[in-house]
Amino acid sequence: MPELPEVETTxxxxxxHVVGRRVADVLVRERRLRWPVPDDLAGVLRGREILExxxxxxxxxxxxxxxxxxxHLGMSGSLRLAAAGEAVRRHDHVDILLDQGxxxxxxxxxxxxxxxxxxxxxxxxxxxxxxxxxxxxxxxPDYLWTASRGRRTAVKPFLMNAAIVVGVGNxxxxxxxxxxxxxxxxxxxxxxREECMRLVAAIRQVLxxxxxxxxxTLRDFVNGHGQPGYFQQAxxxxxxxxxxxxxxxxxxxxxxxGQRASYxxxxxxx
DNA sequence: AAATATACCTGACTGC
DNA sequence: TGCAGTCAGGTATATT
Numbered sequence: 670m671p672e673l674p675e676v677e678t679t680x681x682x683x684x685x686h687v688v689g690r691r692v693a694d695v696l697v698r699e700r701r702l703r704w705p706v707p708d709d710l711a712g713v714l715r716g717r718e719i720l721e722x723x724x725x726x727x728x729x730x731x732x733x734x735x736x737x738x739x740x741h742l743g744m745s746g747s748l749r750l751a752a753a754g755e756a757v758r759r760h761d762h763v764d765i766l767l768d769q770g771x772x773x774x775x776x777x778x779x780x781x782x783x784x785x786x787x788x789x790x791x792x793x794x795x796x797x798x799x800x801x802x803x804x805x806x807x808x809x810p811d812y813l814w815t816a817s818r819g820r821r822t823a824v825k826p827f828l829m830n831a832a833i834v835v836g837v838g839n840x841x842x843x844x845x846x847x848x849x850x851x852x853x854x855x856x857x858x859x860x861x862r863e864e865c866m867r868l869v870a871a872i873r874q875v876l877x878x879x880x881x882x883x884x885x886t887l888r889d890f891v892n893g894h895g896q897p898g899y900f901q902q903a904x905x906x907x908x909x910x911x912x913x914x915x916x917x918x919x920x921x922x923x924x925x926x927g928q929r930a931s932y933x934x935x936x937x938x939x
Numbered sequence: 940a941a942a943t944a945t946a947c948c949t950g951a952c953t954g955c
Numbered sequence: 956t957g958c959a960g961t962c963a964g965g966t967a968t969a970t971t
Contacts, residue, residue: 778949
């Protein structure tokens with residue numbers, strides 16, 4: 670599923686191929702994403718030069734003079750380079766044709782993603798309430814400790830709350846809690862400073878390593894070149910219910926928190 | 940104010 | 956073989 674590492678992998682893969690190029694046209698085959706794709710998107714983008722691809726949390730920002738194209742991959746989305754004339758597959762919802770070379774093809778079976786235009790990305794409402802970037806300086810043990818005071822919820826949904834820290838979804842929350850040795854159902858307010866330190870370090874480590882390995886591909890994700898990631902080979906907890914813990918050998922257990930499956934080792938995360 | 944539930948959507952899988 | 960039901964999950968929005 671596209672969490673921060675998958676979005677960053679896409680950004681890095683696409684940037685060298687599209688920055689500096691102009692949009693020739695936009696072809697929308699299916700506009701029913703999370704929100705409707707703007708019906709004048711082709712008119713807005715045509716002729717504009719892509720200056721940069723940025724990222725905020727799990728949002729990609731294609732920056733142009735005078736605005737930005739916001740792209741979210743949802744749960745099953747991917748954005749990749751395709752050769753002109755390459756066969757269109759089911760769920761290839763949008764093509765962004767460039768002035769030369771391959772085109773950008775947006776594919777999203779579950780259509781939980783989004784493609785929006787904004788003239789003012791800095792003040793867009795989608796970004797207004799987002800917490801700090803997990804790989805940035807602001808996300809520190811002190812920050813997490815302060816943010817966790819008075820919170821009665823379980824720590825796993827707390828870490829998945831984008832207002833606390835962006836980019837951490839179900840897979841990496843499970844992995845970070847395993848690495849930090851913290852039980853996913855632990856009450857957030859009871860976290861000690863030492864545990865906040867371990868959690869910040871674990872989140873940074875698991876996200877960084879996943880980016881290096883090109884993200885996690887469970888089913889749908891492919892990078893900007895259409896290739897899967899391979900961090901799924903490095904997962905310690907996620908999806909390993911009943912299998913032995915890689916640290917102590919105990920069977921990995923699962924429980925549901927906030928309607929989401931959570932995987933943990935009952936001994937290492939006791 | 941924070942916590943929880945709901946809606947959106949398709950494909951893979953399970954059980955009858 | 957088919958069909959109904961369940962689950963997966965990011966995040967905005969509604970409800971408690």
